[in-house]
Amino acid sequence: MKRLTVDRFEGDKVVLICENGDVAVLERTALPKKLKEGDVLDFEAGSCYLNAEETARRRRKIQEMMASLLEEQ
Numbered sequence: 001m002k003r004l005t006v007d008r009f010e011g012d013k014v015v016l017i018c019e020n021g022d023v024a025v026l027e028r029t030a031l032p033k034k035l036k037e038g039d040v041l042d043f044e045a046g047s048c049y050l051n052a053e054e055t056a057r058r059r060r061k062i063q064e065m066m067a068s069l070l071e072e073q
Contacts, residue, residue, distance in 0.1 A: 001044040006037050016041065
């Protein structure tokens with residue numbers, strides 16, 4: 001299984017970052033609808049799935065880090 005994160009959208013393309021830092025660019029139509037930047041996608045056996053649990057975990061971690069930084073000021 002490969003896990004990629006949506007980095008950004010460029011027109012009809014989606015730029016994805018692999019866990020090892022590689023970059024992939026795919027057609028937006030080849031991926032699940034309603035994708036947002038930061039969403040985590042799992043690719044397995046020729047299929048692509050939005051990993052909502054991992055996406056939520058990463059967003060919580062980022063929010064916690066941001067809150068911690070703001071508290072330190």
